Amino acid sequence: MSVPAAYPALVRARQAGPERRPVRAIARALGRLSSRWLDPKFPYRRRALRRLEPRWPGAMAARALDALFGELTERKLAAFLRAELGDPRVLDGFRAARAGGHVRARGRELVLHVTPGNVPNPSVVGVVLSLLAKSASAVKLSGRDPGLLGLYLESLRRADPGLAASVRVLGPGEDWTAWARAASLVVAYGGDRTLEAIRAKVPGGTPFQGYGHRVSAGFFTAPVLSAALAAKAALDVWMLDQGGCLSPSRFFVGRGGVMAPEVFAGTLAAALGRLSGGRAAGAERARNIELVRRRLEVRALRAAALRPLVFRAGRWAVVLDREGTLAGGEGTVVVRPFRRPEEALAAIEVLRAQGEPLQAVALEAPGTERARLAEALSRSGANRICRAGAMQNPPLSWHHDGRQALASWLEWTDLER
């Protein structure tokens, strides 16, 4: 088995850098850098916006950076470490364990990250978590990488070269499979086929954390429907141009309240149109919207249903799907009305059976009903239940794909008395 030539240097940089520092010091350094990234005048932030704005125009890119670095401040990192590890100093040495004796956690020697191309945040989060774990990182960027990680690492090199030296982005054409063989942990994002392909390159004994395909949705009961809620829902769809696993493609909307689902759908479309500033749909998106519209038109005929409702606004279309058979995505948002919440829960189960597991759900319902539905959605596999308007601001402590973030990347040693 050949080890990549750059491997030993990266491991030495880890030994000389993060491994020698207390985790609190690493969190402080990273947190301070995040605060600078939150400053609109920070040159790296401005360069990043120029890089991201062609794909996520208007205020989208700035909001994405705020959501990302707002979760990576010193205070948030410290809180996150406490939430995941109890006593974060287990990463520095043995600490007293609650169950008696002592416990120590170590990050793996080298983590290979295979990053996604559709959203900018996970690559930065992955590197930050590796640094907190005092691991070295090799990063295989997606062919469609948005370019944020490169700038982040540049800013880290300036702010803290000792930390930055233990991260390496693989060059174009560099054999990532050699790194997959050498790494002590592989973290990858992708569709089922991609994850399978990556996993096939990882030796059997090496832990593999794959973050796969999942869908997100909104779930609003009849009494809470309002124009303000539609505006929040629109924000969740619009952010990152509906391109991430936290981007909702469907909204389950209750019937029988003051606002009918049909009106809600129209209000949602109008809000999306306003957010996009009247930008027209590109060719690919226009085709997708048109094909969804046709399918709906034909299905309505078959079901002898009412005329299909399609609300178009700029580059978006909101369709009212009374049968609940459409998927949404790529510029289309499906509003599926329900009379009883159980109908929507049953539809979610069908999705799960069809290979569309849930990620996040923006859940709005009055009082105890919200808690009851949250319980049901948790049973249905949702790993994040949040408020409308907050879908694209996941806290760092979010159990992505239902797992702990940092704790699952560590190796633990128990010292008994």
Add this chain to the structure above:
Amino acid sequence: MDPRASALDRAILSFIGRYAAARPPDGEFGALALRLFEHQVRHNPAYRKFCEGRGVRSGRVRDWRGIPAMPASGFRELKVAAFPASRARKVFWTSGTTAAARGRHFLDTLKLYEASLVPPFERALLPDGASCRFFILIAPPREAPHSSLSHMMGVVARRFSRAAARYSIRGGRSLFDALARDLGRERRPVMLLATAFSLKAFLDHLASHHRKLVLPRGSRLFETGGFKGRAAEVSKTRLYRMTARLLGIPSAWCVSEYGMTELSSQFYDAVAGRPATRRRSMRGPAWTRTLVIDPATGREAPHGRTGLLRHFDLANRGSVIAVDTEDLGRRAPGGGFELLGRVPASERRGCSLAYEELTAR
């Protein structure tokens, strides 16, 4: 059969007869198209409801371009027939893996279908009146009674093949060795008729057995179907280059056909033996028209811009005259349209990178 349908069939057959080799005045096409539309709105309940949904009423359409086009998905979900479907003489099914996902085209007569397919085929494949023996890499009609392509093969083989046509897909098996042997024995021109997929498989078979054939001069290829997203996709140029190298059929003798189960007429991108002087474009017979639709506006796309293809086919008397496809194309400079493939299935979303992106760098 309904006497009004019979009268329409006579008018359509007369049109086909008169314009098999010439382009009719637009007015004559339009008049017959509107007559057909009125008939279908009256006798095709699914289409009538569809038109009502669009706010289009019988007697209100003045131009054939304004005839509402049924989405191809309508053939999957509805009974698109201008006669009681129980009286269908033939039902063609679209390809697909499950019955639920397959479209059906009901025909109460095969007269129009067969009259429509013969002249364009002859013009594109046999312009020299050659006498070719047919070798067919498509399931025979008896084995695939619901395939419009197999049915078409049966019709053209009976009509034009020099001797009994040879089918080399039998019982779902490809008889490549026997086909290579039989082709090698031919001393007079042959016509090989295949889907792009079966042709590629045959050529791969020859290459893997280090076999090369030089078919008699004047031999030609009828190729159809594309790969529709199958893994072994190759470009048409490469496919024709392989055909030239392994079968000795030069690309000027390779003709690509484009058809749909939902239509009764076919389109061709070349005339056999006539070297293509520009990029190949698909052309339909005089009783068809194709519009390139801009999905953002629902209107015709400007010249040269890619859009979704909408076909009008007078020979579709038993179903609907106008069909909206999920095929991409653009108007070609010299007439006809360039076929640019199928709209790709929507990419799955999530924190994902496509497999191709992973392997691309």
